[in-house]
Amino acid sequence: MSANLSDRDNNDSRVDRQMQAMGKRARKASRTMAAAEPGAKNAALFAIAEALIANRSAILSANARDMREGRDELDTALLERLELNEKRIEQMAEGLRQVAALADPVGGITDLNYRPSGIQVGRMRVPLGVIGIIYESRPNVTADAAALCLKSGNAAILRGGSEAAHSNQAIASCISRGLTDAGLPADAVQVVETTDRAAVGALLRMPDYVDVIVPRGGKGLIEFVSRNAQMPVIKHLDGVCHVFIDEAADIEKAIAIAVNAKTQRYGTCNTMETLLVAEPVAGKVLEALSQDLRQAGVELRGCERTRKLLGPSIKPANDSDWAEEYLAPILAVKIVDDMDEAIDHIETWGSHHTDAIVTENVTRARAFIRAVDSSSVMVNASTRFADGFEYGLGAEIGISTDKLHARGPVGLEGLTTLKYVVFGDGHVR
Amino acid sequence: MSANLSDRDNNDSRVDRQMQAMGKRARKASRTMAAAEPGAKNAALFAIAEALIANRSAILSANARDMREGRDELDTALLERLELNEKRIEQMAEGLRQVAALADPVGGITDLNYRPSGIQVGRMRVPLGVIGIIYESRPNVTADAAALCLKSGNAAILRGGSEAAHSNQAIASCISRGLTDAGLPADAVQVVETTDRAAVGALLRMPDYVDVIVPRGGKGLIEFVSRNAQMPVIKHLDGVCHVFIDEAADIEKAIAIAVNAKTQRYGTCNTMETLLVAEPVAGKVLEALSQDLRQAGVELRGCERTRKLLGPSIKPANDSDWAEEYLAPILAVKIVDDMDEAIDHIETWGSHHTDAIVTENVTRARAFIRAVDSSSVMVNASTRFADGFEYGLGAEIGISTDKLHARGPVGLEGLTTLKYVVFGDGHVR
Structure with a gap:
């Protein structure tokens, strides 16, 4: 018993270390992404779309493996959501191209006005930093969520369901390739490899590396994430x-x-x-x-x-x-x-x-x-x-039932925040 | 020992019930406040200012009692912050009048545009609902925080430090009077009466009645609130x-x-x-x-x-x-x-x-x-x-070091959120 417990502890702390290392890489990549030019981000989105099409047979065989392994455990509805085919891969690619076509949400300065003191004060829209997304079954979320995080200048850590692990990894390698081709850091979008459930807990316990968590899935998942996350959560609960x-x-x-x-x-x-x-x-x-x-x-x-x-x-x-x-x-x-x-x-x-x-x-x-x-x-x-x-947001990461930060359908803007910018000519108080 | 524990449990659940009842009243009042006209809210702010001036001798004698009781326990800096005088009361009243002079942040609709489907979609700025504020020593925060919550159409539950309990209650009764004079519900601003520390814990455990908590005080308070609040927190940590x-x-x-x-x-x-x-x-x-x-x-x-x-x-x-x-x-x-x-x-x-x-x-x-x-x-x-x-916000409830919702100095806008509004002529999908 105590040996088992200590095995589990060892395993958990190994997963913790893996996730922390991932978080550190994501934080570093987020700084590059925040300053990336719109052209580079769009080039990456197009390159990922291209890589998905070019590697569709590898993705389909990874997906076939998930389907085979899930056949006995998953019900028909889940299997239907898990399944990929040529058309769904083309849709994923098209989704990436559509996100590329959206206006870049980052860097715009609004309300830049002179104050009585002589300083000029405005607000700049900036990425949140590192976004953690925890989701279930549909492998297309891997591409969709990556696209929104990338376009909004954030780094992302994606944790899909274990039932879609092979599909997600196949898509992940297309995402890395696209980022690298566009001269952006591959660490900007990392897909958690381990299917160990401890990885979710570890992700929720690293507020230094993850700025916000978006859980997408059933109510059980969302409640678990809300209860345990040490960072803000953008979530959707009931729709009555x-x-x-x-x-x-x-x-x-x-x-x-x-x-x-x-x-x-x-x-x-x-x-x-x-x-x-x-x-x-x-x-x-x-x-x-x-x-x-x-x-x-x-x-x-x-x-x-x-x-x-x-x-x-x-x-x-x-x-x-x-x-x-x-x-x-x-x-x-x-x-x-x-x-x-x-x-x-x-x-x-x-x-x-x-x-x-x-x-x-x-x-x-x-x-x-x-x-x-x-x-x-x-x-x-x-x-x-x-x-x-x-509503014309172009794409959505989800619908928030929270009041703070993002309320209702959440698009690119919900993955950004505003910082104050101040310009002076040597002004002091 | 077990008798003591059970006494404490009884006490805690009594405080819990008091706080829950307060929360319920605040939630109800918040609906009236959300729909209140700017004129009524401003009338209340002026009436509170007037009540503070009219009742200054009662406030000063309550404050003298706090000062007397705190003399042996509080250091000079804390006593200095606790102390009220005619000038400070006049400043509080002037602060209320200044908040009345600010633009009303509630109800404005922006970006109202027609979508290809024919519906019209926009965003309306609305109050958060019920705001809980936990603060220390300075009794003027009672009036300042009440003013900002009131102007932004929220209800507020204020919990000041026990060292300022009498001063805060004296100010609270001026606030009730002002609200009532302007035809608004007195429950829109409630000041917690009990100095029992269990009230803070109870406040943090009622997410159904409190939409956001703003802790104002030392790092210990802010960390305690962040760790224990079951609702979002707008907070300020370090300024390095x-x-x-x-x-x-x-x-x-x-x-x-x-x-x-x-x-x-x-x-x-x-x-x-x-x-x-x-x-x-x-x-x-x-x-x-x-x-x-x-x-x-x-x-x-x-x-x-x-x-x-x-x-x-x-x-x-x-x-x-x-x-x-x-x-x-x-x-x-x-x-x-x-x-x-x-x-x-x-x-x-x-x-x-x-x-x-x-x-x-x-x-x-x-x-x-x-x-x-x-x-x-x-x-x-x-x-x-x-x-x-x-920065021209007119007044601030604090400076947020969080990234989500409110970042940097938080004024009236930070106490509001945006909801989507949709207009159609019988449109269906």
């Missing part, structure tokens, strides 16, 4: 999104938005999970809407008033329904007296992700936009629009 | 600030800036702690500068080359000097070959607070600004300029 249909709603728009917000995709974080309907229009809205939704195969769970309206075949919704992110063809429905009750419900049960009002009344639209404390608040639009591409 | 005198420096400017950065005030975080001088100008600079600094009573500690130049009466500086924030009339001095070595030194030993280059060479000025990863990077100006008032 609401659509509120106001008494002044255009009924056709309301039905179209509700159907789209629920049924366009069930498994996404910006899918509506609870529908709130103002009492005066509840009859008109819910009779039509419930038919559309049931035709689409959506199970409804309703409050008392909803069940009175639609009949007892509707399952009753209780508090756990208001709090749940179904990620499934299930919708909780509540009839409310008015907008104030809707906002109360959203603030009590929601997850501050994305919430929408459907109304033609401009006063209530303005009040809803102001009062709802969510990362995206919408008027007369489907919650499904809440993502980086739809 | 550098001035680098480049070979192309104007020698007169260099000497004026170095003297000012070191001697204008010793105890502030933006005071220079290490001077770096390029070898080609070291002789000219250091001979004159060392005289000025020694005349001002500053002790120099030098690298080998510095001691060769200025003589062995200069104490040798070692690695612990490069890392130290003296906050005292002591200066570490290092002669470096060139700017690259200076930047290496700053990145290795600095605290990413404020660092300056003195040079007439525009290429190196540009490179230094870009390469130094500090919250403020300066060209030809004294590091002492790094503060909210000098």
